[in-house]
Amino acid sequence: MTTTTINLNxxxxxxxxxxxxxxxxxxxLRDRLDITGPHIGCETSHCGACTVDIDGRxxxxxxxxxxxxxxxxxxxxxxxxxxxxxxxxQEQFKxxxxxxxGFCTPGMITRAHRLLQENPNPSEEDVRFGIAGNLCRCTxxxxxxxxxxxAAREINGATDKDATRETAA
Amino acid sequence: MSASAPSMKExxxxxxxxxxxRKRVEDARFTQGKGNYVDDIKxxxxxxxxxxxxxxxxxxxxxxDTSAAxxxxxxxxxxxxxxxxxxxxxxxxxxxxxxxxxLADGKVLFQGQEVAFVVAESRYIAADAIDLxxxxxxxxxxxxxxxxxxxxxxxxxxxxxxxxxxxxxxxRRHPNHIFTWEMGEKEATESxxxxxxxxxxxxxxxxxxxxxxxxxxxxxxxxxxxNGKLTLYGTFQAPHVVRTVASLLSGIAEHNIRxxxxxxxxGFGNKVGVYPGYVCSIVASIVTGxxxxxxxxxxxxxxxxxxxxxxxxxxxxxxxxxxxILGLWCHTTADHGAFDACADPTxxxxxxxxxxxxxxxxxxxxxxxxxxYTNKAPGGVAYRCSFxxxxxxxxxxxxxxVLAIKLNMDAAELRLKNFIRKDQFPYHSxxxxxxxxxxxxxxxxxxxEAVNYKELRTEQAAKVEAFKAGETRxxxxxxxxxxxEIVGAGPVKNCDILGMGMFDSCEIRIHPTGSAIxxxxxxxQGQGHATTFAQILASEIGISADDIxxxxxxxxxxxxxxxxxxxxxxxxxxxxTAMAGRKIRAKAQMxxxxxxxxxxxxxxxxxxxxxxxxxxxxFKTMQEIAYASxxxxxxxxxxxxxxxxxxxxxxMTYPFGAYICVMDIDVDTGTSSIRQFYALDDCGTRINxxxxxGQVHGGLTEALAIALGQEIAxxxxxxxxxxxxxxxxxxxxxxxxxxTTDYTExxxxxxxxxxxxxxxxxNVGGVPCFSNAINDAFRPFGLTQTRMPHDHWRIWQxxxxxxxxx
Ligand code: FES
Ligand code: FES
Numbered sequence: 025m026t027t028t029t030i031n032l033n034x035x036x037x038x039x040x041x042x043x044x045x046x047x048x049x050x051x052x053l054r055d056r057l058d059i060t061g062p063h064i065g066c067e068t069s070h071c072g073a074c075t076v077d078i079d080g081r082x083x084x085x086x087x088x089x090x091x092x093x094x095x096x097x098x099x100x101x102x103x104x105x106x107x108x109x110x111x112x113x114q115e116q117f118k119x120x121x122x123x124x125x126g127f128c129t130p131g132m133i134t135r136a137h138r139l140l141q142e143n144p145n146p147s148e149e150d151v152r153f154g155i156a157g158n159l160c161r162c163t164x165x166x167x168x169x170x171x172x173x174x175a176a177r178e179i180n181g182a183t184d185k186d187a188t189r190e191t192a193a
Numbered sequence: 194m195s196a197s198a199p200s201m202k203e204x205x206x207x208x209x210x211x212x213x214x215r216k217r218v219e220d221a222r223f224t225q226g227k228g229n230y231v232d233d234i235k236x237x238x239x240x241x242x243x244x245x246x247x248x249x250x251x252x253x254x255x256x257x258d259t260s261a262a263x264x265x266x267x268x269x270x271x272x273x274x275x276x277x278x279x280x281x282x283x284x285x286x287x288x289x290x291x292x293x294x295x296l297a298d299g300k301v302l303f304q305g306q307e308v309a310f311v312v313a314e315s316r317y318i319a320a321d322a323i324d325l326x327x328x329x330x331x332x333x334x335x336x337x338x339x340x341x342x343x344x345x346x347x348x349x350x351x352x353x354x355x356x357x358x359x360x361x362x363x364x365r366r367h368p369n370h371i372f373t374w375e376m377g378e379k380e381a382t383e384s385x386x387x388x389x390x391x392x393x394x395x396x397x398x399x400x401x402x403x404x405x406x407x408x409x410x411x412x413x414x415x416x417x418x419x420n421g422k423l424t425l426y427g428t429f430q431a432p433h434v435v436r437t438v439a440s441l442l443s444g445i446a447e448h449n450i451r452x453x454x455x456x457x458x459x460g461f462g463n464k465v466g467v468y469p470g471y472v473c474s475i476v477a478s479i480v481t482g483x484x485x486x487x488x489x490x491x492x493x494x495x496x497x498x499x500x501x502x503x504x505x506x507x508x509x510x511x512x513x514x515x516x517x518i519l520g521l522w523c524h525t526t527a528d529h530g531a532f533d534a535c536a537d538p539t540x541x542x543x544x545x546x547x548x549x550x551x552x553x554x555x556x557x558x559x560x561x562x563x564x565x566y567t568n569k570a571p572g573g574v575a576y577r578c579s580f581x582x583x584x585x586x587x588x589x590x591x592x593x594x595v596l597a598i599k600l601n602m603d604a605a606e607l608r609l610k611n612f613i614r615k616d617q618f619p620y621h622s623x624x625x626x627x628x629x630x631x632x633x634x635x636x637x638x639x640x641x642e643a644v645n646y647k648e649l650r651t652e653q654a655a656k657v658e659a660f661k662a663g664e665t666r667x668x669x670x671x672x673x674x675x676x677x678e679i680v681g682a683g684p685v686k687n688c689d690i691l692g693m694g695m696f697d698s699c700e701i702r703i704h705p706t707g708s709a710i711x712x713x714x715x716x717x718q719g720q721g722h723a724t725t726f727a728q729i730l731a732s733e734i735g736i737s738a739d740d741i742x743x744x745x746x747x748x749x750x751x752x753x754x755x756x757x758x759x760x761x762x763x764x765x766x767x768x769x770t771a772m773a774g775r776k777i778r779a780k781a782q783m784x785x786x787x788x789x790x791x792x793x794x795x796x797x798x799x800x801x802x803x804x805x806x807x808x809x810x811x812f813k814t815m816q817e818i819a820y821a822s823x824x825x826x827x828x829x830x831x832x833x834x835x836x837x838x839x840x841x842x843x844x845m846t847y848p849f850g851a852y853i854c855v856m857d858i859d860v861d862t863g864t865s866s867i868r869q870f871y872a873l874d875d876c877g878t879r880i881n882x883x884x885x886x887g888q889v890h891g892g893l894t895e896a897l898a899i900a901l902g903q904e905i906a907x908x909x910x911x912x913x914x915x916x917x918x919x920x921x922x923x924x925x926x927x928x929x930x931x932x933t934t935d936y937t938e939x940x941x942x943x944x945x946x947x948x949x950x951x952x953x954x955x956n957v958g959g960v961p962c963f964s965n966a967i968n969d970a971f972r973p974f975g976l977t978q979t980r981m982p983h984d985h986w987r988i989w990q991x992x993x994x995x996x997x998x999x
């Protein structure tokens with residue numbers, strides 16, 4: 025099997041890796057680069073568990089050959105926040121119980137992160153539509169939506185108090 | 194006490210014990226992508242396994258040629274039944290007393306059945322190699338309809354047991370018949386049906402579906418030949434049972450097997466059973482001496498591992514003219530697929546289907562269930578349900594609606610009229626259960642009031658008039674459901690799995706500085722055990738939940754337990770946790786009394802300390818007691834502060850709930866939209882309201898999926914028609930509504946903290962509620978029953994058959 029070498033920037037670090045041209049990005053990330061935050065839930069582009077951010081767009085990494093990502097900048101859940109300072113979405117998912125088994129969570133947060141770049145002031149409907157490519161089997165989405173809306177508010181400088189008031193109910 | 198000392202209330206709050214919406218300790222890891230799921234496990238030299246699967250639903254396997262696959266560079270081994278036979282592993286026992294092929298032994302019985310296991314150096318090479326395995330099949334007639342299983346021309350599926358007249362659950366009358374299970378009084382019920390003023394009759398079908406957790410099933414087996422130890426990581430809802438089964442099957446002594454359930458990406462019953470993939474990864478690791486990983490893909494998951502439901506429930510319900518129910522009769526045809534691999538307690542071949550009298554005081558009842566083999570995947574697991582309780586709840590909640598139609602009565606009123614009254618608990622049901630506690634009238638009235646039920650009915654009637662007048666093409670459905678669950682299996686005297694009594698366990702160690710670790714026999718799959726079990730313990734032993742580590746899932750360290758499914762963790766392991774906590778407290782009391790120089794009975798427990806009766810300024814906190822237990826000799830008391838409890842519950846627990854759903858239905862497109870969903874749950878004592886609410890949201894969304902579109906469908910050749918997430922419906926955030934949750938709190942009288950469990954209630958109650966809403970919308974046009982799943986096409990057809998398309 026022929027191999028090829030690709031260069032990626034993953035979570036701010038340059039990496040070079042030699043792969044088969046047929047390898048999917050999700051497998052390269054998980055098996056070769058040990059970036060196991062993005063998960064595999066279907067390998068058919070339906071579930072969004074594998075969502076990563078490539079050059080400013082949400083991409084399902086199970087549906088892209090790694091060679092297609094040559095030269096691109098990739099952000100995965102590992103690139104958002106760190107243990108000492110969680111990303112506001114990570115904080116809000118905790119705060120609003122936006123996760124249960126956690127399997128969809130990395131893809132969901134990575135997608136929500138991009139959504140808030142695309143639309144910093146989403147309505148509930150915008151959030152629901154914007155994350156519809158990411159399936160969750162555990163939460164019923166209600167608390168995920170709350171968490172994303174709360175994160176948007178926080179990013180936009182609203183106080184915590186506003187957030188609690190609006191997301192109560 | 195100094196002025197700055199925290200008040201009792203503050204001390205209580207600091208514990209973050211029962212009733213606190215404590216944030217989850219699991220979340221830091223999961224939100225940062227640092228969960229450790231089975232596919233994240235990578236061991237040195239690890240190989241990858243993949244299955245050759247049958248494309249036929251029923252065929253003889255004439256030959257298997259593995260030579261081309263073996264010749265592919267990177268392929269290490271190809272296993273077939275012939276390789277497993279000398280180890281006696283080509284078949285394995287199922288949880289239901291049947292046996293199941295691990296790899297096709299002479300024939301295949303369902304599409305997707307495992308035929309050969311390829312082991313290679315990478316997942317890609319393994320996938321290449323499965324295409325190179327040549328299998329020659331001879332096709333056989335296929336049986337997909339359970340009602341045709343015993344016709345004269347029906348093919349015999351299980352030739353291995355064709356002549357067996359006795360099965361694991363009694364006599365068999367035909368090679369395709371598995372068992373008949375009967376409960377209650379047949380003759381008495383039939384005579385009531387014959388004489389009752391009103392009898393309603395209906396066939397209620399709860400279609401085949403699949404738990405489909407977001408993470409599929411998988412395992413990594415690692416046989417260390419140097420010290421003879423096998424480590425098995427996998428998606429196991431019952432790791433200890435897996436260890437015992439692995440030992441019995443492989444002959445490796447149980448102490449040489451370590452089973453680890455790492456983080457699990459959702460289970461919902463899918464991860465209770467033992468699958469051929471687990472067995473093959475073990476054998477492959479033994480054969481190759483290297484770790485072997487097997488992780489199924491989504492299509493394999495939907496096609497081959499553990500379906501749920503597929504119950505045809507023929508019902509008859511008898512009542513007086515004013516709606517007092519007199520008797521209930523049910524005959525169920527249960528399609529079990531090719532092997533009886535239902536995950537039910539041994540003595541319950543149809544699970545707890547005999548809870549089908551529901552929330553109602555029905556004096557006489559009869560239930561029979563026929564288990565039938567068909568050319569479909571095995572399974573029959575409790576998909577977010579306690580062993581067929583969802584089927585039972587769907588049956589009775591449909592029958593109530595059908596009876597209401599027959600009586601021309603409001604279905605909410607009919608329920609009120611027949612509920613078991615509060616003063617009847619503990620209530621003995623006609624089909625053999627003892628309901629522990631309940632207050633159905635209060636819950637139901639609260640629900641009706643919350644949604645303004647009367648106004649909804651008025652609005653609905655107006656809508657029907659407007660529809661008839663040609664002013665709208667929309668109808669409105671009001672779905673009602675009052676369910677009673679039965680969870681927390683269960684008393685060892687009547688509940689076991691493969692002979693193992695269904696107790697559960699907790700072991701606690703208090704460290705010298707006053708923090709603690711507790712290990713349990715269960716395993717979380719998203720329920721937040723690390724958070725909630727620490728809360729139970731915090732309230733029992735007065736150590737803050739934040740200072741208690743909860744560990745589960747490693748059989749080398751955790752005490753033996755039967756695992757997490759059937760909402761049994763809180764009722765059983767939660768009770769074990771409380772009991773072990775009480776043992777700690779009993780010992781702590783002796784230590785405190787000694788330290789305070791008073792008699793044991795002269796101290797009493799207060800939040801986080803023992804105080805001398807009548808002298809509240811003299812006390813020892815649990816932290817001080819813990820330290821003392823390690824650092825000084827206390828006469829008559831062993832050093833250290835540890836306890837273990839194996840809890841055998843005296844009874845099941847019976848959570849219940851009242852759900853109401855309002856839907857708008859477009860008659861011309863068949864689309865439905867959920868306007869409102871109100872869910873009142875009574876799960877007894879509430880441990881963590883935030884987590885309860887999350888469980889309810891999630892369970893309702895799974896119920897929505899099942900009721901409105903999710904299905905494992907087969908064509909007449911036994912091809913799976915819904916094998917990908919393209920066809921198998923999982924609601925997105927877009928289709929899912931916001932739910933309103935509510936509660937009443939009726940503690941279980943026999944549970945140490947009164948908790949009943951909640952994880953499955955919303956699925957048990959949600960499905961009938963959604964389905965009843967659809968059915969209800971068409972009631973004014975003469976509909977009594979339309980079949981799930983209510984996808985747009987079926988709703989359109991219903992409307993069309995009723996002549997609503999003009
Ligand atoms: S794994 Fe990529 S969308 Fe499901
Ligand atoms: S939290 Fe389990 S799939 Fe979303």
